[in-house]
Amino acid sequence: MEEGRAERRRRTEAPSHTQGGPRRAGVMTDVHRRFLQLLMTHGVLEEWDVRRLQKHCYRVHDRTAAVEELEDFINNINSVLESLYIEIKKGATEDDGRPVYALVNLATTSVSKMASDFAENELDLFRKALELIIDSETGFASSTNILNLVDQLKGKKMRKKEAEQVLQKFVQNKWLIEKEGEFTLHSRAILEMEQYIRETYPDAVKICNICHSLLIQGQSCETCGIRMHLPCVAKYFQSNSEPRCPHCNDYWPHEIPEVFDPEKEREAGTSRATKRSLRSRQH
Amino acid sequence: MSEQSKDVCDPNSAAEASSSEVNSSPGVPGVLSPPASQAATLAGPETPPLGPTDALLASPPPQAPSEEGDPKALQQASEEGRAHQAPSAAQPGPAPPAPAQLVQKAHELMWYVLVKDQKRMIIWFPDMVKDVIGSYKKWCRSILRRTSLILARVFGLHLRLTSLHTMEFSLVKALEPEELDRVALSNRMPMTGLLLMILSLIYVKGRGARESAVWNVLRILGLRPWKKHSTFGDVRKLITEEFVQQNYLKYQRVPHAEPPEYEFFWGSRASREITKMQIMEFLARVFKKDPQAWPSRYREALEEARALREADPSAHCPRSSVSED
Numbered sequence: 001m002e003e004g005r006a007e008r009r010r011r012t013e014a015p016s017h018t019q020g021g022p023r024r025a026g027v028m029t030d031v032h033r034r035f036l037q038l039l040m041t042h043g044v045l046e047e048w049d050v051r052r053l054q055k056h057c058y059r060v061h062d063r064t065a066a067v068e069e070l071e072d073f074i075n076n077i078n079s080v081l082e083s084l085y086i087e088i089k090k091g092a093t094e095d096d097g098r099p100v101y102a103l104v105n106l107a108t109t110s111v112s113k114m115a116s117d118f119a120e121n122e123l124d125l126f127r128k129a130l131e132l133i134i135d136s137e138t139g140f141a142s143s144t145n146i147l148n149l150v151d152q153l154k155g156k157k158m159r160k161k162e163a164e165q166v167l168q169k170f171v172q173n174k175w176l177i178e179k180e181g182e183f184t185l186h187s188r189a190i191l192e193m194e195q196y197i198r199e200t201y202p203d204a205v206k207i208c209n210i211c212h213s214l215l216i217q218g219q220s221c222e223t224c225g226i227r228m229h230l231p232c233v234a235k236y237f238q239s240n241s242e243p244r245c246p247h248c249n250d251y252w253p254h255e256i257p258e259v260f261d262p263e264k265e266r267e268a269g270t271s272r273a274t275k276r277s278l279r280s281r282q283h
Numbered sequence: 284m285s286e287q288s289k290d291v292c293d294p295n296s297a298a299e300a301s302s303s304e305v306n307s308s309p310g311v312p313g314v315l316s317p318p319a320s321q322a323a324t325l326a327g328p329e330t331p332p333l334g335p336t337d338a339l340l341a342s343p344p345p346q347a348p349s350e351e352g353d354p355k356a357l358q359q360a361s362e363e364g365r366a367h368q369a370p371s372a373a374q375p376g377p378a379p380p381a382p383a384q385l386v387q388k389a390h391e392l393m394w395y396v397l398v399k400d401q402k403r404m405i406i407w408f409p410d411m412v413k414d415v416i417g418s419y420k421k422w423c424r425s426i427l428r429r430t431s432l433i434l435a436r437v438f439g440l441h442l443r444l445t446s447l448h449t450m451e452f453s454l455v456k457a458l459e460p461e462e463l464d465r466v467a468l469s470n471r472m473p474m475t476g477l478l479l480m481i482l483s484l485i486y487v488k489g490r491g492a493r494e495s496a497v498w499n500v501l502r503i504l505g506l507r508p509w510k511k512h513s514t515f516g517d518v519r520k521l522i523t524e525e526f527v528q529q530n531y532l533k534y535q536r537v538p539h540a541e542p543p544e545y546e547f548f549w550g551s552r553a554s555r556e557i558t559k560m561q562i563m564e565f566l567a568r569v570f571k572k573d574p575q576a577w578p579s580r581y582r583e584a585l586e587e588a589r590a591l592r593e594a595d596p597s598a599h600c601p602r603s604s605v606s607e608d
Contacts, residue, residue: 033439037456040397040438080437084390105394172516
């Protein structure tokens, strides 16, 4: 068995691929380990948080080293995680394009990450909400429509009042976002479940024409029906006075959002508290 | 032989497997093995009582050679081997799964443990067997060992059996210096701040804090038992149920109090994860005072810090000579 080899490698700072094989992986140091610990603890983090986290880990474990460029830092870690079927995945919030990161398990093909948190009927409620969200035109499912499905849930019978609270639990745990009585997927859920969703709902799922990732919220061309994420629209049509559909060339009828600019965010000098309450509304 | 049917893993031997492999990290004592009679009392709800023989039969035969590096583990392995030569040698048993399958199980278990810890849920050994290991019960020792190895090398975390009695594992940080990392990212501060507020109240009082006293303090933060808060949600539920479930707080009825009153104490997890010095630092920050403004408490905190240092001299290795944030 590979155990002997694995033990010998433990003594050096060598990569941890337990599958053996000649794959060259990066080196894990305590900086990376702490980073992973903290990323796992937080579930999902925005990019500015991730950068602070990275700097914190360097400060704690290796003050003398230069802080590696975030993308390389993460790719380095991911090369070690590859053999474990997990990775640090980067995504973006669908409404304003803020980059987010989460440690995701590539091997799961179900909502199993949530499975340990929620009861059978709660999980089923989530699945029902998920289906409504995916099938909807806007990417939002109304509270009413979700609650009307309460009778069809597997497991213990759930009343509508209870279901309302369960939905709030999903919001608090960052699986769903609520906006004016309607629910959509949190960026965390999209990051973690994209694979599962694409496999489970291959016909209903919408894909962005630009980045080819899963699309829940976005804009669509009224002529040919292709869809784009709001941040993808922003980037694609940046400084274009006459935006046209990339597929059918018809005039793009929607308002073009601003490209997300982290620098502008910081300069705006919004206090942490305001930012947090803003975020908790949007996310 | 009839013992073959009782193929449930003994969490203690599994814990030895996990602890003996991760001795490269500084300052972590290995899990002590209780006497064999204690192992016999470890019974899951549906399984017959385990004896030490079952624990050995549950592990794959070639144990001793692979446990290099830890003299204590080696000694244990050879002792076990000597004492129980005959039965294990005579067992044909079902064919062991391919190494790749055991590796996959180890990865699943790793993720399972990480997620449980992320949700601050208890990592319960019978759950691990039921939810992840399943039909690979016989090889759970080897699976657990591999999982612990991965967690140590990739995440710098120890999977440790914290309570033999309740069969609970927990993930302990193996990196130095140990600190409240949560504080480093202040968007987690709300939850931690709330908890620290209550813990420090209890600490300063030197005994349990009555619920009424706790609410007096929380009122300063604008929190009320009947009001839902934008960040915390149902605060009362959070502190009397969730924090209690996570073992950060204990919520107990005050004896002989009429009408019934409740009080809060530190939970076992708080005692494990949070030092008195951290509480003093928190108090100093919140009240903008020197920690020595609470002289007896500060003295206690110093005592505890000194005791911790003495218990773990290797905890302060030169590599981490940097000062804390």
